[in-house]
Amino acid sequence: MANIVVDARGSSCPGPVVELSKAYRNAKVGDIIEVWATDPGIKADAKAWADKTKNQIIGIKEEEGVIKVSIKIVNR
Amino acid sequence: MPKKKSKLSIIMFSGTADKFLPLGILSQAAAAMGFEVNIFVTGWALLSFTKNAKEPPFPNEFKDMAPALMSGLKKMNAKPWQEMLKEAKEMGAKVYACSTMAGVMNIKKEDLNELVDDIVGAATFLEMAEGGETLFI
DSSP: OOEEEEEETTOOTTHHHHHHHHHHHTOOTTOEEEEEESSTTHHHHHHHHHHHHTOEEEEEEEETTEEEEEEEOOOO | OOOOOOEEEEEEOOOSHHHHHHHHHHHHHHHHTTOEEEEEEOGGGGGGGBTTOOOOOOOGGGGGGHHHHHHHHHHTTOOOHHHHHHHHHHTTOEEEEEHHHHHHTTOOGGGBOTTOOEEEOHHHHHHHHTTSEEEEO
16 A cells, blocks of 8 residues: 655646656555646545546645645545 | 446537547546447548548637637646547447448558557447447537
């Protein structure tokens, strides 16, 4: 079980969700992917992505303009 | 029963630069969401899928706004449409050139750039698109 950070700061939509999807390709069930983004679209996009891929959002926080979304991989 | 895979099909017809943005963004986003993505390139758009193609032009009515758009995109670190499409393809998107338009413009398979997977007819594309969402851009 790994904690994977996807640093998509500065990348515009749909960059962060693309980076998330790339990280997901190599992730295993139980891993946590944390996406860092500055594009505000990521909040809704990560939810849509998680719904679609049947994974779980376990946290969304904002620190100094950086949105950090944690997603637990429960489906491969 | 498992839900059928989501599918986005795009008929890319327009040949102007502004229209290539949604092509890149939507195909990349859809592929990232796990959608099956099929792009049918026809009309003026096909010219931008040939080897040594020039950048597509801006439409005349929005020409004055093009510099502002370009600098805004740069500020947002948006990638050029070709790169977005390449990324979409790495995630499984497919690009098909329209056989009729290729014939009309005398464009052969070897004249098309590496973004194009195959040359197909309209019926083949419609069969691929059936049951999903289809956009005409």
